Amino acid sequence: xxxxxxxxxxxxxxxxxxxxxxxxxxxxxxxxxxxxxxxxxxxxxxxxxxxxxxxxxxxxxxxxxxxxxxxxxxxxxxxxxxxxxxxxxxxxxxxxxxxxxxxxxxxxxxxxxxxxxxxxxxxxxxxxxxxxxxxxxxxxxxxxxxxxxxxxxxxxxxxxxxxxxxxxxxxxxxxxxxxxxxxxxxxxxxxxxxxxxxxxxxxxxxxxxxxxxxxxxxxxxxxxxxx
Amino acid sequence: xxxxxxxxxxxxxxxxxxxxxxxxxxxxxxxxxxxxxxxxxxxxxxxxxxxxxxxxxxxxxxxxxxxxxxxxxxxxxxxxxxxxxxxxxxxxxxxxxxxxxxxxxxxxxxxxxxxxxxxxxxxxxxxxxxxxxxxxxxxxxxxxxxxxxxxxxxxxxxxxxxxxxxxxxxxxxxxxxxxxxxxxxxxxxxxxxxxxxxxxxxxxxxxxxxxxxxxxxxxxxxxxxxxxxxxxxxxxxxxxxxxxxxxxxxxxxxxxxxxxxxxxxxxxxxxxxxxxxxxxxxxxxxxxxxxxxxxxxxxxxxxxxxxxxxxxxxxxxxxxxxxxxxxxxxxxxxxxxxxxxxxxxxxxxxxxxxxxxxxxxxxxxxxxxxxxxxxxxxxxxxxxxxxxxxxxxxxxxxxxxxxxxxxxxxxxxxxxxxxxxxxxxxxxxxxxxxxxxxxxxxxxxxxxxxxxxxxxxxxxxxxxxxxxxxxxxxxxxxxxxxxxxxxxxxxxxxxxxxxxxxxxx
Numbered sequence: 001x002x003x004x005x006x007x008x009x010x011x012x013x014x015x016x017x018x019x020x021x022x023x024x025x026x027x028x029x030x031x032x033x034x035x036x037x038x039x040x041x042x043x044x045x046x047x048x049x050x051x052x053x054x055x056x057x058x059x060x061x062x063x064x065x066x067x068x069x070x071x072x073x074x075x076x077x078x079x080x081x082x083x084x085x086x087x088x089x090x091x092x093x094x095x096x097x098x099x100x101x102x103x104x105x106x107x108x109x110x111x112x113x114x115x116x117x118x119x120x121x122x123x124x125x126x127x128x129x130x131x132x133x134x135x136x137x138x139x140x141x142x143x144x145x146x147x148x149x150x151x152x153x154x155x156x157x158x159x160x161x162x163x164x165x166x167x168x169x170x171x172x173x174x175x176x177x178x179x180x181x182x183x184x185x186x187x188x189x190x191x192x193x194x195x196x197x198x199x200x201x202x203x204x205x206x207x208x209x210x211x212x213x214x215x216x217x218x219x220x221x222x223x224x225x226x227x
Numbered sequence: 228x229x230x231x232x233x234x235x236x237x238x239x240x241x242x243x244x245x246x247x248x249x250x251x252x253x254x255x256x257x258x259x260x261x262x263x264x265x266x267x268x269x270x271x272x273x274x275x276x277x278x279x280x281x282x283x284x285x286x287x288x289x290x291x292x293x294x295x296x297x298x299x300x301x302x303x304x305x306x307x308x309x310x311x312x313x314x315x316x317x318x319x320x321x322x323x324x325x326x327x328x329x330x331x332x333x334x335x336x337x338x339x340x341x342x343x344x345x346x347x348x349x350x351x352x353x354x355x356x357x358x359x360x361x362x363x364x365x366x367x368x369x370x371x372x373x374x375x376x377x378x379x380x381x382x383x384x385x386x387x388x389x390x391x392x393x394x395x396x397x398x399x400x401x402x403x404x405x406x407x408x409x410x411x412x413x414x415x416x417x418x419x420x421x422x423x424x425x426x427x428x429x430x431x432x433x434x435x436x437x438x439x440x441x442x443x444x445x446x447x448x449x450x451x452x453x454x455x456x457x458x459x460x461x462x463x464x465x466x467x468x469x470x471x472x473x474x475x476x477x478x479x480x481x482x483x484x485x486x487x488x489x490x491x492x493x494x495x496x497x498x499x500x501x502x503x504x505x506x507x508x509x510x511x512x513x514x515x516x517x518x519x520x521x522x523x524x525x526x527x528x529x530x531x532x533x534x535x536x537x538x539x540x541x542x543x544x545x546x547x548x549x550x551x552x553x554x555x556x557x558x559x560x561x562x563x564x565x566x567x568x569x570x571x572x573x574x575x576x577x578x579x580x581x582x583x584x585x586x587x588x589x590x591x592x593x594x595x596x597x598x599x600x601x602x603x604x605x606x607x608x609x610x611x612x613x614x615x616x617x618x619x620x621x622x623x624x625x626x627x628x629x630x631x632x633x634x635x636x637x638x639x640x641x642x643x644x645x646x647x648x649x650x651x652x653x654x655x656x657x658x659x660x661x662x663x664x665x666x667x668x669x670x671x672x673x674x675x676x677x678x679x680x681x682x683x684x685x686x687x688x689x690x691x692x693x694x695x696x697x698x699x700x701x702x703x704x705x706x707x708x709x710x711x712x713x714x715x716x717x718x719x720x721x722x723x724x725x726x727x728x729x730x731x732x
Contacts, residue, residue: 048634072638079636090631094649103645104635156636 007056024208031206083153091137143174268329301472314384335509340693342466344456349499351448380413419589528684539605547613572611620651660717
C-alpha cells in the first residue's frame with residue numbers, strides 16, 4: 001500500500017532526503033527511526049503532500065505522487081485516504097472534542113451533521129474518551145488530547161495512518177495510554193508509518209523498521225534485524 | 228485665629244486678583260500697545276470676502292482684507308489676520324482675536340451675544356441653479372422639484388441656511404437643505420447635479436460666475452441683510468472705536484471707492500448702509516426652553532451618529548477580513564494590490580477620502596447621496612485598519628492548525644473558514660471593539676460632506692443660540708449614553724476571552 005522509490009528532497013540546495021527507497025512489505029506497520037535531523041519527519045510529511053520533493057516517486061493508498069507541486073484536487077483525494085497525527089496534537093481549540101472529530105466527516109466526507117457526530121462519538125469511545133465529548137481540547141491532558149487527535153484522523157477511515165513522534169510531547173506517564181491505542185490499531189490491521197524514538201514501541205508494534213541518517217537510509221529490515 | 232488669618236489673606240488675594248484684571252475698556256489700550264488689530268476670517272469661505280491671492284497664494288486678497296486694513300489704520304495699528312473655521316469664528320473672540328470680519332450677518336442672536344458694529348456691507352440672497360435645469364424661478368421651490376423635494380445647498384450656519392430652513396418650516400419651500408463648510412462646495416454640487424440649487428450671498432456668485440459657467444442666477448436676489456464686525460461683549464471701547472472708524476470710512480467715501488474697486492456697487496451699498504435699521508437683540512432663553520427646543524434636533528443627530536457607525540462598521544469588518552485573507556492566502560498577483568489598498572487608505576486622512584467619494588466621483592458620473600458616501604468612506608477607511616488587525620489575528624494562530632486542517636482533507640478555503648478565521652476572531656475581538664468606539668467618534672468628520680451628526684449639530688446650535696456650555700453638557704451626555712453600552716459590550720467580550728480556555732498541561 002506504500003511504495004517509496006528513490007525519493008530526494010532539497011532544502012536551500014542541501015539534500016534533506018537522498019534517494020530514499022522503502023524495501024519492506026507494502027501493507028504493514030513501518031517505523032521510521034534515527035537521530036534528530038535525519039529526515040524522518042520530512043519523509044513522513046512527503047507521504048501526505050505537506051512537503052513536495054525533487055526526485056523519485058511515492059505510491060500510497062492507490063495515489064501516486066510525483067516531484068514538484070501537487071494539484072489541489074490530488075491532495076484532497078490523497079488526504080481522505082491518509083490520516084496524520086502530529087507531535088503537538090494540533091487539535092482545534094475553538095471546537096469541542098466531538099466537533100474536532102466530526103469536522104472532516106462533515107466537510108470532506110459530506111456526512112450529515114448527526115451522522116458525522118455519531119461516527120465521532122463511536123471513535124471517541126474506541127480511544128476511551130466517550131465522557132469528554134463536550135469538553136474543549138485545552139481542558140484535557142496531553143495523553144487525552146493525542147488520543148482525540150488519533151480519533152480525528154481515523155474519522156475519515158483512512159487506509160494509511162501517519163504518526164509523527166506521537167508521544168514526544170507527552171510526559172512519560174502519558175505515553176503508555178497513547179501507545180496502547182496505536183498498538184491496538186496495528187493489531188487490527190491498520191497500515192501505518194510511525195516516526196518514533198521509542199525502540200521498545202518499535203520492537204513491539206513494527207514489522208518493518210527504517211533507520212535514517214543524514215537523509216539516507218542507513219539500515220532497514222525487521223525490528224530484530226535493525227534494532 | 229489661624230482661620231481668621233487665612234480668611235483675611237484670602238480676601239487680600241482676591242482683591243489683588245481683581246486689581247490685576249483689565250478694567251473695562253483697557254482692551255483698546257492693549258490693541259494700541261500691541262500695535263496690531265487681530266481679525267479672524269476663514270479663507271476657505273472664498274471670494275470676494277477673503278481668499279488666497281491667486282497671484283501669490285501666501286497672501287490674502289478680498290474686499291474684507293482691504294476693509295480690515297482700513298479699519299486697523301483708523302485705529303492707528305496694523306491688521307493681523309487669524310485663520311478660523313467660518314461657523315466657529317466668534318468662538319475665537321476674547322482668546323487671541325480682537326474682532327471677526329467675514330461676511331458675518333447681523334442677527335438678533337448675535338446682537339445679544341456679541342458687540343455688533345454698525346453694518347459695513349449689505350447683501351442679498353441669490354438662488355443659483357443650472358442653466359439647463361429647473362427651478363426656473365425662485366417661487367418654484369414652493370412646489371415640488373423634479374424628483375420630490377428640491378435639494379438646496381447652503382453654507383453651514385449662514386443667513387442663507389436660516390432663511391432656507393425658515394422657508395421650509397413655514398411651508399414656503401419644499402426642500403431638503405444641505406449644509407456645507409465652504410461656499411464653493413455647494414456650487415460644485417449644483418454643477419455635478421447632486422443639488423438642484425444653492426442659496427448664497429449674491430456677491431459670492433457674482434465673483435465666481437465665470438468659474439461656474441454652466442450655472443446661472445435664478446431670478447432676482449431675495450431677502451438679505453447686513454454684514455457686521457463682531458467683537459467680544461466685554462470690550463466696549465474697542466467696539467465703539469470700530470463703530471467710529473466705520474463711520475469715518477463711510478463719510479469720507481473710502482468705503483464706497485473700496486466697493487467700486489471690487490465691482491460691489493459702491494453707491495448702492497452706501498444707500499443701503501444709510502437706511503440700515505437697527506436690529507433688536509434677541510431674548511435670552513431659559514435653560515428649560517433651550518433644552519426643549521434643541522433636544523429633538525440633538526437626538527435626531529445622535530441617531531445619525533448611530534446609523535453611520537452601525538452601518539459602516541460591519542462593512543469595514545467584512546471587507547477588512549477579505550483583504551487580510553487575500554493578502555495572506557490569495558494569489559501572488561493580488562497581494563501587492565491589497566497591500567497598496569491598505570497603505571493608501573491608512574496613509575491618507577479620512578476627510579480627504581470622504582471628499583474624494585463625495586466631490587470627485589460625481590465628476591465621473593457616480594453621484595452618491597451624502598449618507599451613502601459617508602458610510603462608504605468610513606467603511607473603506609476602517610477596513611484598512613481592520614484588515615491589519617485580522618492579519619495579526621490570523622498570524623497568531625499556530626501554523627500547525629492550518630496543517631492539521633489540510634491533513635484532514637479540508638481545502639484551503641475550508642481550513643480558513645472553519646479553523647483559522649474562528650480562532651483569529653477570538654484573538655482580535657478586543658482591538659476590534661475598541662476600533663468600533665473610535666469609528667463612532669470619527670463619524671463627526673462626515674459633517675465635511677453635509678451629513679449632520681451630533682458634533683456638527685452641536686456646533687451649529689451652539690453658535691445660533693450662543694449657549695455653548697449648556698449645549699456642550701447635553702451633547703456630552705448624549706455621547707456618553709451611546710458609548711457606555713459599547714464600553715459594556717467590549718468588557719463583556721474581554722471577560723468572555725479571559726474565561727479559562729485551559730492551557731495545555
